[in-house]
Amino acid sequence: MGSHLVIEGLHVEVGGVLVLKGLDLSMRSGEVHVIMGPNGSGKSTLAHALAGRPGYRVVSGTVSLDGVDLLALSPTERARAGLLLALQQPLEVPGVRPYDLLLAAGADPSGLRERMIDEARRVELSPDVLERFVNVDLSGGERKRAEMVQVGVLRPRFAVLDEIDSGLDVDALGAVARRLSAAAHEWGCGILAITHFRRLLSELVPTRIHVMSEGRVVATGGPELAEVLERDGYEPFRASAAQPS
Amino acid sequence: MTTFADAATSFIALQPDAADRARAWATFEALGLPTTTDEVWRYAPLGELSLERFAPSTTSPARAESNIVQGLAAHAGLVVRVVDGVVTSTGETLEGVSVTSEVTRRDADDVARYADDAFAHLNAALAPTTIVVRVARGAQVTRPVVIVHRTDSRASFPHTFVTLEDGADATVVEYYEGGEDALVVPISEYRVGENAVLRLVTYQRLAASAWHIARSTGVVARDGRLLQAVVGLGGYYDRSRNDAVLAGPGSHNELRTTFLGAGRQVHDFRTHQLHLGAHSSSLLLSKGAVADESRSIYTGLIEIEHGARRTDARQTNHNLLLSPLAHADSVPNLDIRENDVRCAHASSVGPLDELQRWYLESRGVTPADAQRLMIRGFYNEMLVALPAQLAELVERDVTGVLESVTAVAS
Numbered sequence: 001m002g003s004h005l006v007i008e009g010l011h012v013e014v015g016g017v018l019v020l021k022g023l024d025l026s027m028r029s030g031e032v033h034v035i036m037g038p039n040g041s042g043k044s045t046l047a048h049a050l051a052g053r054p055g056y057r058v059v060s061g062t063v064s065l066d067g068v069d070l071l072a073l074s075p076t077e078r079a080r081a082g083l084l085l086a087l088q089q090p091l092e093v094p095g096v097r098p099y100d101l102l103l104a105a106g107a108d109p110s111g112l113r114e115r116m117i118d119e120a121r122r123v124e125l126s127p128d129v130l131e132r133f134v135n136v137d138l139s140g141g142e143r144k145r146a147e148m149v150q151v152g153v154l155r156p157r158f159a160v161l162d163e164i165d166s167g168l169d170v171d172a173l174g175a176v177a178r179r180l181s182a183a184a185h186e187w188g189c190g191i192l193a194i195t196h197f198r199r200l201l202s203e204l205v206p207t208r209i210h211v212m213s214e215g216r217v218v219a220t221g222g223p224e225l226a227e228v229l230e231r232d233g234y235e236p237f238r239a240s241a242a243q244p245s
Numbered sequence: 246m247t248t249f250a251d252a253a254t255s256f257i258a259l260q261p262d263a264a265d266r267a268r269a270w271a272t273f274e275a276l277g278l279p280t281t282t283d284e285v286w287r288y289a290p291l292g293e294l295s296l297e298r299f300a301p302s303t304t305s306p307a308r309a310e311s312n313i314v315q316g317l318a319a320h321a322g323l324v325v326r327v328v329d330g331v332v333t334s335t336g337e338t339l340e341g342v343s344v345t346s347e348v349t350r351r352d353a354d355d356v357a358r359y360a361d362d363a364f365a366h367l368n369a370a371l372a373p374t375t376i377v378v379r380v381a382r383g384a385q386v387t388r389p390v391v392i393v394h395r396t397d398s399r400a401s402f403p404h405t406f407v408t409l410e411d412g413a414d415a416t417v418v419e420y421y422e423g424g425e426d427a428l429v430v431p432i433s434e435y436r437v438g439e440n441a442v443l444r445l446v447t448y449q450r451l452a453a454s455a456w457h458i459a460r461s462t463g464v465v466a467r468d469g470r471l472l473q474a475v476v477g478l479g480g481y482y483d484r485s486r487n488d489a490v491l492a493g494p495g496s497h498n499e500l501r502t503t504f505l506g507a508g509r510q511v512h513d514f515r516t517h518q519l520h521l522g523a524h525s526s527s528l529l530l531s532k533g534a535v536a537d538e539s540r541s542i543y544t545g546l547i548e549i550e551h552g553a554r555r556t557d558a559r560q561t562n563h564n565l566l567l568s569p570l571a572h573a574d575s576v577p578n579l580d581i582r583e584n585d586v587r588c589a590h591a592s593s594v595g596p597l598d599e600l601q602r603w604y605l606e607s608r609g610v611t612p613a614d615a616q617r618l619m620i621r622g623f624y625n626e627m628l629v630a631l632p633a634q635l636a637e638l639v640e641r642d643v644t645g646v647l648e649s650v651t652a653v654a655s
Contacts, residue, residue, distance in 0.1 A: 052606075053600075054599055054600070074612070075606040075607045076606045076610060076612060079608055079609035085607055091600055091601055093605065093618075094622055094623075095621065095623055095624070095625035096618045096621070100618060101608060101610065102608075104614040106609050133625075154608065
């Protein structure tokens with residue numbers, strides 16, 4: 001039996017501004033969903049609101065993971081319930097080593113170091129980087145790949161990836177996309193990847209594509225939607241232009 | 246009942262250098278204890294301080310050595326045991342190192358330096374002896390010399406003099422414990438010869454009721470290096486003033502001060518880096534956390550004399566607030582009388598970073614563990630500069646104190 005993540009009517013306010021205005025999205029484990037949309041459409045807000053980032057206030061709506069009300073849980077509990085966010089700009093935590101973070105996050109201690117090294121290799125990250133403090137003195141691309149190591153070790157039921165492709169060169173992007181595709185098969189990880197570049201789709205084959213505009217999902221479709229975007233851009237999908245279905 | 250002054254006078258009369266001591270005592274009496282109207286004592290709870298609190302009474306029974314002493318001794322080349330300023334054991338011999346007790350003697354520079362410091366005069370009058378650690382010219386001493394200072398009486402005045410002759414290299418650890426309801430006033434002098442390297446750790450772990458008022462001065466000769474760490478965890482009022490005189494050209498001083506405040510503790514750290522030699526450098530890092538209702542003060546002065554060309558001096562002070570009732574003050578100062586220098590200072594006071602904490606929690610780390618990891622991370626920079634075995638002891642000690650801390654800001 002797979003897991004089920006359901007977002008309904010989500011309204012989120014950041015700094016007094018309503019950014020998400022009734023977002024609906026539903027996905028199951030093992031599926032790969034990609035959210036696309038222009039800058040400012042609310043993609044990153046969705047990611048941060050799901051992970052309970054301070055300052056992101058849910059005004060209304062629900063998020064449930066296998067029937068559990070995710071929004072009633074603390075950030076720690078959300079992660080432990082199986083939702084993990086890989087950030088666009090992973091934060092530096094000086095003095096804390098990735099190994100200790102993962103241990104405290106509940107990773108199985110037996111063979112942890114070996115799994116970290118293995119996961120690093122899979123995304124072409126030098127294992128030495130894992131000896132540095134969390135995200136300190138890492139390049140943008142290294143941080144993205146270090147987030148992937150966390151995903152690989154913690155094996156969440158759903159991984160939300162915020163602009164995982166930015167800062168990665170083509171080779172690294174390929175490695176990350178392959179790792180995510182494999183995760184969907186290995187433990188049925190549901191992948192929710194946020195991007196505003198179409199190039200991610202050449203490596204990561206989506207089950208569904210969602211187009212966001214002005215805080216809502218305005219179109220959902222199969223991989224063919226990518227071709228429409230490629231051809232026409234986001235303009236036809238603007239919330240004001242989109243017809244209610 | 247014997248008053249403090251009576252006890253002091255009778256003690257002084259019995260000493261071989263009674264005349265010098267009597268002068269120091271008279272100077273102390275003339276100066277009197279400082280008050281909080283004096284800027285440098287502004288933050289001390291001096292209203293609670295009276296020497297009569299520390300008048301001689303029955304000496305508390307000697308206690309078993311703490312785990313920390315055992316831990317320090319396990320990796321030491323030499324352990325010197327001192328009770329109330331008196332050497333009780335100088336341990337085995339260690340090649341290149343001599344430890345002696347000498348008649349208390351202050352050179353003219355020290356006298357001038359401490360002219361207006363009442364507590365330094367108190368120490369000069371009442372230190373039972375000067376504990377002199379000498380490291381011979383060129384000696385490379387690989388294992389640390391550990392000086393364990395215990396305070397068993399109500400007032401103790403240790404006086405320590407560490408001197409490294411030219412080209413010597415040694416590690417010295419001064420550790421303080423005991424001092425239940427006591428006044429502990431240590432004065433330490435360090436002399437680092439030409440091309441010598443002194444790695445020095447002062448670790449203060451006195452009882453929570455102790456008043457600790459310490460002062461040290463290091464004088465560094467040409468191309469000498471004084472690498473100093475000061476850890477303050479104990480005491481009710483913990484004042485630690487650590488000065489360095491970069492006397493010779495190319496001399497170098499690193500000073501790392503670390504503290505953790507709990508309960509109603511006050512940690513009052515003062516530093517003064519005086520650059521006289523050209524191309525001299527100093528690196529000063531003070532990092533501490535205050536929990537419960539504790540407070541900390543950091544006041545540092547970098548002074549660069551005319552002629553100390555190409556001096557490079559940096560001071561950084563970061564304070565972590567672990568409770569809404571805790572408080573930290575940071576006052577870095579520069580006094581520069583030479584143009585051709587590099588000088589920088591930075592300071593911060595604040596709680597744990599909310600976003601960093603969220604980041605850890607969003608990986609599944611519990612709030613308590615996130616906090617523990619971040620506090621350990623905060624101290625990491627200080628711990629890595631200590632000798633490895635000592636870092637382990639201090640980390641365990643800090644962790645233990647943190648577990649006892651009641652209120653942590655959320």
